[in-house]
Every structure is written in structure tokens, then in C-alpha cells.
Amino acid sequence: MPAHNLKSMCVIISMYSKQVEESISNANASVGDEIELFDRKTGKKVHGTLMPKTEVGDPNSIVLKLSTGYNVGIKYTDQKEIHLISKKKEHTFVKPELKKKRSLPKVVMIYTGGTIGSKVDYVTGGVYMLTKPEELLGAVPELADIADIEVMPLMSIASEDMGHEEWKKIASAVVDATKMNAHGVVITHGTDTMHYTAAALSFMLHDLNIPVVITGSQRSTDRGSSDGFLNLASAVRVAAQSDIAEVCICMHADSSDLKCSVIRGVKARKMHTSRRDAFKAINSLPICYVDSNGEFEYVGKYRKKTQNGKQTSAFTNMEPKVAMLKAYPNSDPEIIDYYLSKGYKAIVIEGTGLGHAPTSTADESHSWSKKVKKFCEAGGIVAMTSQCVYGRVNSMVYRNLRLISSAGAIHCEDMLAEVAYVKLCYLLGNFSVKQAKEMLVKDITGEITLRSEIDSFM
Ligand code: GLU
Secondary structure, eight states, rough: OOOOGOHHHHHHHOOOOOHHHHHHHHHTTTOOEEEEETTTTTTOOEEEEEEOOEEEOOOOOOEEEOTOOOOOEOOOOOOEEEEEEEOOOOOOOOOOOOOOOOTTTEEEEEESSSSSEEEEOOOTTTTTEOOOOOHHHHHHGGGGGGGEEEEEEEEEOOOOOOOOHHHHHHHHHHHHHHHOOSSSEEEESSTTTTHHHHHHHHEEEEOSSSEEEOOOOSSSSSSSSSSSSHHHHHHHHHHHHHOOOOOEEEEESEEEEEEEEEEGGEEEOOOOSOOOTTTEEESSSEEEEEEEEEEEEEOOOOOOOOOSOOOEEOOOOSSSSSSEOOOTTTTTTTHHHHHTTOOOOOEEEEETTTTTTOOOOSSOOOOOHHHHHHHHHOOOEEEEEETTTTOOOOSSSSHHHHHHHHHTOOOOOOOHHHHHHHHHHHHHHHHHHHHHHHHHTOOOSEEEEEEEEOGOOO
């Protein structure tokens, strides 16, 4: 794996005060050890992993990582005692003994990074990427009983650092996997932009005839509380055992550790910063649930594997000049002029409600319709989605909607803003502007549903 891909996400560290350092050393403790902080006055005890002081932290406060994974800073005073509970466990890499069972379905695991591919560094307190993707397999040895897994290490990055180039690489890797007779593909990925990658692959991959299951975790797999084990095991099960022929996301269905939901790649969105069940199916039901015993419960529509024998291909051209904007009260539409001057070909607006942008404003300079018209007359595409996330936009209900739509904005039905962004990059990368406009509001791969499955609202 190229060294430049191995990014680390570290916090900057500095020293505790002399008094704190002395007390730590008198307790024979050091950073990374399990300690207990005892308050003689109140009798309260706090148990956690001793962390280094961060640059901006108070040098007289001891930083502990609690078993929940959160850090707390506790003021160290004369009435406090530090008790060593256990010395730091060294995280050494043990090459997993994965017994290959050739009779099991073959699953190619494409490794891209993210929290699922990282672990906590107890010296810096940061989270860094694993250099050896096999470590992931070692963390979930039961995978060897589900599938004959082939690991394809592609990159090791945080998903916020992904872009079109990475999507292209992943799409090409999936095509390679189909040529290796894989029953399915699992992609381990950071969660932040997992839904963008899922959408990109959904559009790029043509004649896909296997499940492509993207998974990740909100907590690194070296933590007992990690969601990564169930996510990974469930994703491998879907890749090895289901007849799904789509790109999907497999992550925790709720906050318990009992089941995962499998969500169509163009209908998924990260809806929470830290919960295990951050991913929800939007305007749609999940395809299925997979529980910790490996039982499947199918609940939504999906494309099934066929016998048509077509080879999967990847349309990897992506137009880079596509932007996303959010319309909000008092927002300045002049930003559209900026994108026009930079040669942008399309803009996705996350409008308010049914797909509004400020239109009949008292201050005319805050009305978006003129700028939208100008952009469209210059040959650009303006796609209107909703920041409500759930529901469908509609260009007809209110006068302001009709005005923004007659200025040229195309209302994108129940398509997510992120999906509209990815779809426009794909359409403008592979088709003419005229075709792209027509295809924007036609369902290509499940991104637009005729009637939203309203039951899916959280
Ligand atoms: N921000 C990083 C990423 O998306 C880590 C978060 C995660 O994987 O959950 O890759």
C-alpha cells in the first residue's frame, strides 16, 4: 500500500503539569494504562485509560478515555489519588489464521480505510489507519465460516478525503472482482461519505449482477464496543448469500448489536454523527435486515441476480464541475455567478421545504430566480432537491416554486441532494447536456421512486 495513502488522524499532544506528571509516575502509570482516579473527599472513583494531555487542555486536568469511548478531563487536586489498574496492552499484529474453505462462496473484500480500518493509538490518543487490512479479518474470525474471502487493499483513507478519482478506482476494483467470479463484494469504507460512494458506484457500474455491499463502523474494531464486527459479518453474509444485484450499504439497524439493515446505495444517508444506526433508508424501505444469527428478513424492493451472462462494466467518467448549494433565509445567490465564472456545468440546490429558494424577497438581490435563470441560459443545469431530506420536491404547489422552476430549476422528485450531485457528475461525464437534463428526473438505478414509501420516515 503506498505510504502516502496511510494517513493518520492524530491529536496534538503536550505535557501535563509537573505535579500531575509526578503523581502519574508515583503511581507507576503511564499513558495508555488503565487507571482509577480516586477522590478522597467524595469517595468517587473514575475508571479509564490514561490519555495524553491535548495541546489546548488544562495541564492540571487528567484526561481519561472512558469505556464508552469518550474522553473526560478531570481536575487533579491534592485530594485525588491515581491507582494503576493494569498496564497498557500492546496492540501487536497477529496474522490471522484464516482457513480458506473453497466450498464457500467467494467474496472479494475491497479495503478503503475509515474507522473500520483503523485503531486507537493509545500513545497519541488519535485514531490511525490500519496498514494491514488482514487485521480486520483477524478481528472477526467467523468470517472464514461464511465466505472464502479475498482481500483487495485499494487505499487507506478517511472517507471525507475521497473524491471522483477514488470512486473510479473502487468501481474498477469491483469490475475486477466480477472477473474473479466473486459471488459478492464487500467494501470497507469510512462512514462520513459512504452514501456518496454508494451512489457513485450505483451509477457507474452497469450490468451489475452481484451484491456490492459497503460497510464501515462508527467505532474502531479494537474497541470492545465496536459496531464493526456485526457490520462486517453481516456485509459478508449479504455478499456471500443474497441474490441482490445492487450496490447497498450494510450498517447497524438500531442501537442494539442485534441486526443490520441493508439499504439501497442511492437511498441511504448518514443521519447521525456517532450512533451505530446512523444510516437510514430515505423515502424507501431497506432491502432487508440481517440479524446476528445470519437470518435475513427481506422488506423492500431490490434487483435480483440474473442469468443474462453480461459482463459488468464501469462508466468512470465524472464531471468535476458540479456544485452543491444550500438555500436559506437571507442567502446570497451571487454564489451562482461565482460558479458560472469558474465554468461549472451544474448546481444542486438543497432548497427549503418542497424545493424553494428565496424568490420574492423584499431585497431583490436576495432572490435566487434571476441567478438561476442566468446559469441555465448559459447552458448549466440547476437541480432542486430538499434539505428536509425526507419527502418529495414539487414545482407546482406555490407561486415561488413555479417561479424558480420557470427560471430553469429542475425539481428532482424524491432524490436525495447528495445523490443528485453524484448523478449529475455521472450524467455530465458520460452524456450530452440535453441527455443529462432528461435523465436527471428519470429513474436510472432506484434513486427516484414514483411514490415514496412514506413508512420509511424515522
Ligand atoms: N471521518 C472518517 C471517515 O469517514 C472516520 C469516520 C468513520 O469511518 O466512521 O472515514
